[in-house]
Amino acid sequence: MSFANIGRSKKVSVAKAKGRRKVMPFSNRPYVSDGNGAVRRFFRPPSTDYKRSARNNSRPAKPAPPEVTNAESFYYTKQMNAKTPMVIVMTDGEQVRGWIEWYDRNCLKVNREGAPNLLIQKHCIKYLFKQEELAE
Numbered sequence: 001m002s003f004a005n006i007g008r009s010k011k012v013s014v015a016k017a018k019g020r021r022k023v024m025p026f027s028n029r030p031y032v033s034d035g036n037g038a039v040r041r042f043f044r045p046p047s048t049d050y051k052r053s054a055r056n057n058s059r060p061a062k063p064a065p066p067e068v069t070n071a072e073s074f075y076y077t078k079q080m081n082a083k084t085p086m087v088i089v090m091t092d093g094e095q096v097r098g099w100i101e102w103y104d105r106n107c108l109k110v111n112r113e114g115a116p117n118l119l120i121q122k123h124c125i126k127y128l129f130k131q132e133e134l135a136e
Contacts, residue, residue, distance in 0.1 A: 076108075080099075080101065080103070084099060084100075084130055085097065085098070085099055085132070086099060086100060086110070086128055086129070086130060087128065088125055088128040089125070090120075090124055090125060090126060091124055091126045093126075096110060096112070096118060097112065097131060098110040098111050098117075098118070101117070106121060106122055106123075107119055107120060107121045107122060108120050108122065108125070
């Protein structure tokens with residue numbers, strides 16, 4: 001090739017360009033011979049590779065937190081014993097003022113001064129707080 005031809009490109013057909021590609025000589029995939037003499041390639045590693053290896057010298061897994069913490073019952077009991085004046089805000093925005101006489105899994109009984117006592121279902125309560133926090 002002479003220096004005069006440098007920079008000039010030859011037209012190469014697409015078929016020849018595809019034919020020039022070389023096959024990768026090495027693959028990380030293992031080959032296994034089946035009983036019939038054919039060599040097959042694994043496309044997935046054996047299922048044992050997916051399992052976690054046992055960790056030695058590591059701390060044991062933490063247990064799941066308890067499902068019931070009794071925080072709600074502790075709060076209600078504390079407010080009942082002290083007869084703390086409470087403000088209960090309903091889901092529709094109405095406010096009920098009184099103290100909690102007793103509670104159940106599904107409802108609260110609220111005593112009020114100058115008004116009848118109420119039995120309020122918990123799913124109707126948006127939130128509740130101490131009446132003294134309202135003055136602040």
